[in-house]
Amino acid sequence: MKELLPAVITIGIDPHKASLTAVALDPTGRQLATRRVTVNAGTYKTLMGWAGRWPQRRFAVEGANGLGRGIAQLLAANGEDVVDVPATLAARARLLDTGGTRKNDPADAASVAHAAMRHKRLRPVIAEDHTTQLRLLAERRDDLAGERVRVLNRLHVLLRDLIPGGAPADLTAAKAAALMQGLRPLTATDACRRDLARDLLNDVRRLDRQLAANEGQTRQALAPTRSTLTDIHGVGHILAGKVLGHIGDITRFPTADHLASYIGTAPLETSSGERRRHRLNTTGNRQLNTALHTIAVCQARDPGPGRVYYLRKIAEGKTPAEARRALKRRLTNVLYRRLFKDQQSRPTRTT
Incomplete structure (x- = not known):
């Protein structure tokens, strides 16, 4: 007689800043137990001491990239x-189960577990590795670059009032220093402008140093992944780090079409009558979409297969913007194949 495997118990977790609530459900959806745990250094030990009675278990954490990140990563x-259950999906599960919107922590945790039992394509939570570091570094670089642009814009305004003709559009710290070297303010107000310009120049130099350090950290974090993304024309270490950081485990996307939907490079049809048109998809991961746009611009500009494809789309009657969108969609397929091949070639997961 064939031996029956023990049933898998689903444990839903509703996380908060100061506490989390866990509810265990059997495969039929019957509630077995509930536990509220204070969030502190002993949270994981307490939770596992309670959940240890079910050797065959699966955890479902609401918002594993938000409030639930801590416990999800420990698990x-x-x-x-562990699977990540979006808050919107848990809310829908609660509405279907109860027929109302009234909620409390045990009900929320049970809804998370119900959603995990019914939905077969939830994102598995994977322990943080070099791809997480790459994402953090990419986000930090975006912040630094944005701040540098703001500082340079303010410096431009001051130099415009201090120097006849102002400063060039491609202003750098070195150019600003050369322009300010011979400044002789004629009024107290101009002296104030000069002093503020010096402060802003120091800010630009500081941001340049931080951006250079960020690039070095990105290269260092990228090395263990052994990624071949930089072999693609238009992809440097910074863009490769951003792509890997935001995509993470490529196997969570069953096909390149799923990746394109996630990035937002799958065009939306806006046809009318006999006129067939597609427009930009404004949904999806905008950081990845921006990275794909940069790669597409480089490939459309420089000789190579990307430019050949771009010109062919232009010859078909598409506008330059539409041709770039088509190229971005094609590049998504290239990225998917390259990332999948790279991940398969790694014998073990990097940590």
Whole structure:
């Protein structure tokens, strides 16, 4: 007689800043137990002491990239089976189960577990590795670059009032220093402008140093991944780090079409009558979409297969913007294949 495998218990977790609530459900959806745990240094030990009675278990954490990141990462790092349940999906599960919107922590945790039992394509939570570091570094670089632009714009305004003709559009710290070297303010107000310009120049130099350090950190974090993304024309270490950081485990996307939907490079049809048109998809991961746009601009400009494809789309009657969108969609396929091949070639997961 064939031996029956033990049933898998689903444990839904509703996280908060100061506490989390866990509810265990059997495969039929019957509630087995509930536990509220205070968030502190002993949270994981307390939770596992309670959940240890069910050897065959799976955890479902609401918002594993938000408030639930801490407990989700602790569980994943210790080899537990963990899935991320979006808050909107848990809310829909609660509405279907109860027919109302009234809520409390145990009900929310049970809804998270119900959603995990019914939805077969939830994102598994994976212990943080070099791709997480790359994402953090990419986000930090975006912040630094944005601040540098703001500082340079303010410096431009001051130099416009201090120097006849103002400063060039491609202003750098070196150019600003050369322009300010011979400044002789004629009024107290101009002296104030000069002093503020010096402060802003120091800010630009500081941001340049931080951006250079960020690039070095990105190269260092990218090395263990052994990624071949930089072999693609238009992809440098910074863009490769951003792509890897935001995509993470490529196997969570069943096909390149799923990746294109996630990035927002799958065009939306806006046809009318006999006129067939597609427009830009403004949904999806905008950071990845921006990275794909940069790669597409480089490939459309420089000789190579990307430019050949771009010109062919232009010859078909598409506008330059539409041709770039088509190229971005084609590049998504290239990225998917390259990332999948790179991940398969790594013998073990980097940590």
